[in-house]
Amino acid sequence: xxxxxxxxxxxxxxxxxxxxxxxxxxxxxxxxxxxxxxxxxxxxxxxxxxxxxxxxxxxxxxxxxxxxxxxxxxxxxxxxxxxxxxxxxxxxxxxxxxxxxxxxxxxxxxxxxxxxxxxx
Amino acid sequence: xxxxxxxxxxxxxxxxxxxxxxxxxxxxxxxxxxxxxxxxxxxxxxxxxxxxxxxxxxxxxxxxxxxxxxxxxxxxxxxxxxxxxxxxxxxxxxxxxxxxxxxxxxxxxxxxxxxxxxxxxxxxxxxxxxxxxxx
Numbered sequence: 001x002x003x004x005x006x007x008x009x010x011x012x013x014x015x016x017x018x019x020x021x022x023x024x025x026x027x028x029x030x031x032x033x034x035x036x037x038x039x040x041x042x043x044x045x046x047x048x049x050x051x052x053x054x055x056x057x058x059x060x061x062x063x064x065x066x067x068x069x070x071x072x073x074x075x076x077x078x079x080x081x082x083x084x085x086x087x088x089x090x091x092x093x094x095x096x097x098x099x100x101x102x103x104x105x106x107x108x109x110x111x112x113x114x115x116x117x118x119x120x
Numbered sequence: 121x122x123x124x125x126x127x128x129x130x131x132x133x134x135x136x137x138x139x140x141x142x143x144x145x146x147x148x149x150x151x152x153x154x155x156x157x158x159x160x161x162x163x164x165x166x167x168x169x170x171x172x173x174x175x176x177x178x179x180x181x182x183x184x185x186x187x188x189x190x191x192x193x194x195x196x197x198x199x200x201x202x203x204x205x206x207x208x209x210x211x212x213x214x215x216x217x218x219x220x221x222x223x224x225x226x227x228x229x230x231x232x233x234x235x236x237x238x239x240x241x242x243x244x245x246x247x248x249x250x251x252x253x254x255x
Contacts, residue, residue, distance in 0.1 A: 020188060021196035029193035045188070058184065063164055066150075070158050074151040074214035082207050085200055092197035100197045103239055108197070110236030111204045117229025118211050 005068040006080055009061050014087045016057030021096060023050030079119035086112055128193065132246045135190045136202050142183035144209040150176030151214065194246040201240040208233050 027048060030041055045051045068077050089108045093100045100108075153172025158164050167173055190199055208230045215226075 018196065021191045021199075024188050024191035027192055030189050051188070055184075062180070066154070066164060066167065067158060069151050069154045070156065074147065075211040077151075078147060078210045078214075079207055082204070085204065088200055089197050092195065092200070096196055098195045098197045104197050104201070107201045107236040107238075107240030110232050110239065111201050114229040114232030114234075114236060115204070115207055117225050117232065118208065120225055120229075 002068065002071055005064050005071075008064040009068065009081050010083050010087070012057045012061035012064065013081065013084045014091070016054045016061060017084065017088055018091045018095060019050045019054035019057065021092070023048045023054060025096065026050065076119065079115050082112075082115040082119075085115065128246055132190065132194055132202075135186055136199075138186040139183060139190055139199075139203050140206045140209065142179045142186060143203070143206045144213060146176050146179030146183055147210045148176070148213045148217075149173070149179065152176075152217075198240060198246050201237050204233055205237050 023045070027041075027045060030038075032038075065077070065081075085108070089100065089104075092098045149172050153167075153170045153174075153176060155167065155170075158167060168177060187199070187203070211226070212230075
């Protein structure tokens with residue numbers, strides 16, 4: 001059961017977070033942090049298909065995460081879901097077309113090794 | 121251009137700090153308030169009204185919104201490693217509160233994550249794509 005929860009969380013989080021990044025990229029930089037401007041930004045974003053998709057995917061991930069927390073330690077549940085990290089960096093390069101230079105790959109590799117050690 | 125990049129860097133650090141803290145404390149309160157099991161689908165809904173779980177959910181909503189704000193100008197491949205420090209902090213929070221020993225391997229992992237975060241966040245600008253229309 002534990003691994004079913006983890007598989008759902010990893011798949012839903014990866015899809016959700018990449019869609020979130022794509023949606024926010026399309027929206028552009030948020031520069032104005034006054035309440036009225038933020039409300040307008042939320043209104044615009046609620047019509048952004050990528051943002052809607054990402055919220056749905058992350059809701060699925062959230063409820064699977066609630067299920068996982070009932071049977072697993074916090075210090076296991078959080079690092080193990082960091083597998084999404086690897087998938088998302090790859091998708092950032094090939095789907096979002098970000099320029100992932102060697103420093104980012106090196107940093108990503110260190111973080112993955114670190115997460116693996118923490119979760120062992 | 122240098123004042124533009126330093127403006128973006130300061131804004132990025134402030135926003136990333138909110139993202140990380142909201143995530144760490146959101147997860148912590150969620151686990152703290154979570155019962156030993158959720159027997160029925162309905163219990164997944166009712167548990168959301170437990171005060172500690174509700175606080176956790178509120179912080180995770182704050183996390184989602186601050187992360188979206190950060191992603192409106194920063195690359196995903198930048199945001200991922202910079203906010204990965206949250207994995208370490210949340211593991212530490214769990215362990216300290218459960219009064220467990222943190223073995224050498226876990227400290228080594230923490231150091232690797234911090235090294236990776238430093239490499240990415242100090243070595244590259246937050247944004248590699250051209251800015252689009254601001255809002």
